Amino acid sequence: MDYVEVRFFIEPYEEYISDVLAAELGEIGFNSFVPAEKSLDAYAPKNIFDEAKVKSLLSDFPFEASIEYQITQIESKNWNEEWEKHYFEPIVIGSDCVIHSSFHKDVPKAKYDIVIDPKMAFGTGHHETTSLVIGQLLEMNLEGKTVLDMGCGTAVLAILAAMRGASQLLAIDIDTWCTDNSLENIEINKITGIEVKLGGAELLEGLHFDIILANINRNILLADMQQYASCLSAEGELYMSGFYVEDIPLIEAEANRNGLKLIDYKEKNKWVVVKTIKE
Numbered sequence: 001m002d003y004v005e006v007r008f009f010i011e012p013y014e015e016y017i018s019d020v021l022a023a024e025l026g027e028i029g030f031n032s033f034v035p036a037e038k039s040l041d042a043y044a045p046k047n048i049f050d051e052a053k054v055k056s057l058l059s060d061f062p063f064e065a066s067i068e069y070q071i072t073q074i075e076s077k078n079w080n081e082e083w084e085k086h087y088f089e090p091i092v093i094g095s096d097c098v099i100h101s102s103f104h105k106d107v108p109k110a111k112y113d114i115v116i117d118p119k120m121a122f123g124t125g126h127h128e129t130t131s132l133v134i135g136q137l138l139e140m141n142l143e144g145k146t147v148l149d150m151g152c153g154t155a156v157l158a159i160l161a162a163m164r165g166a167s168q169l170l171a172i173d174i175d176t177w178c179t180d181n182s183l184e185n186i187e188i189n190k191i192t193g194i195e196v197k198l199g200g201a202e203l204l205e206g207l208h209f210d211i212i213l214a215n216i217n218r219n220i221l222l223a224d225m226q227q228y229a230s231c232l233s234a235e236g237e238l239y240m241s242g243f244y245v246e247d248i249p250l251i252e253a254e255a256n257r258n259g260l261k262l263i264d265y266k267e268k269n270k271w272v273v274v275k276t277i278k279e
């Protein structure tokens with residue numbers, strides 16, 4: 001899939017403005033963000049990118065800041081190189097888990113060593129939401145559990161769940177880049193037992209899982225939570241991330257409507273992961 005890179009120049013630059021801009025861009029099809037000095041690089045699949053929606057978002061933007069943008073077409077083939085050059089450094093999460101790429105040298109030692117060659121797929125562990133969900137995975141007992149990784153990106157969450165003893169795993173993403181990349185990463189890490197499927201919540205009918213991980217975004221979670229709830233086993237746990245702390249009431253209300261109760265949440269730089277179980 002080809003992508004469009006839009007560099008937003010924010011003046012005066014404030015981190016919270018960049019965060020809000022990224023959240024709003026997430027709602028119009030952008031799915032990767034790289035903050036830079038005084039700017040934000042945002043990426044959207046070429047077939048979803050709509051400049052009119054960007055213009056409309058900026059004209060209604062809630063903060064007083066001047067935001068100019070510049071569009072660059074990104075050929076799929078360049079993306080891995082870009083990651084290697086600029087963005088992805090090894091990351092240690094919770095001291096037990098290190099995520100790095102196959103090109104990294106001098107990687108810190110950790111109990112769970114995950115190799116991710118991300119290309120265009122989200123999920124290197126650097127984003128707050130990924131590391132929040134990883135933190136949850138490192139704490140829970142996954143031995144013999146069935147796990148759904150919804151919005152799998154690189155499949156980093158499914159790979160860690162498999163390393164921690166989950167027995168049957170399904171990783172789903174709507175983006176072919178992500179499903180292709182997930183398959184590559186699963187193979188590089190020599191993991192068996194993870195099935196990868198292209199699509200969305202429509203694939204879940206009739207399935208059941210002990211643990212569901214859904215790190216996507218607020219609006220997709222609100223739209224698809226009903227399907228997630230119906231495939232959660234009676235004693236199951238649904239972890240949702242990809243939204244801000246101020247979105248919790250909306251997410252909790254939708255969870256309650258679907259027979260789920262929110263029992264805990266963790267926060268990192270305003271991003272959260274919430275844990276829900278059946279009421």
Ligand SMILES: C[S@@+](CC[C@H](N)C(=O)[O-])C[C@H]1O[C@@H](n2cnc3c(N)ncnc32)[C@H](O)[C@@H]1O
Binds near residue numbers: 152156201
């Ligand atoms: C924030 S990334 C999370 C990736 C990875 N799970 C992680 O934790 O780093 C969200 C992923 O959800 C996928 N996605 C977006 N909408 C979706 C939907 N309706 N159903 C399934 N996946 C979706 C995107 O393509 C993207 O790869």
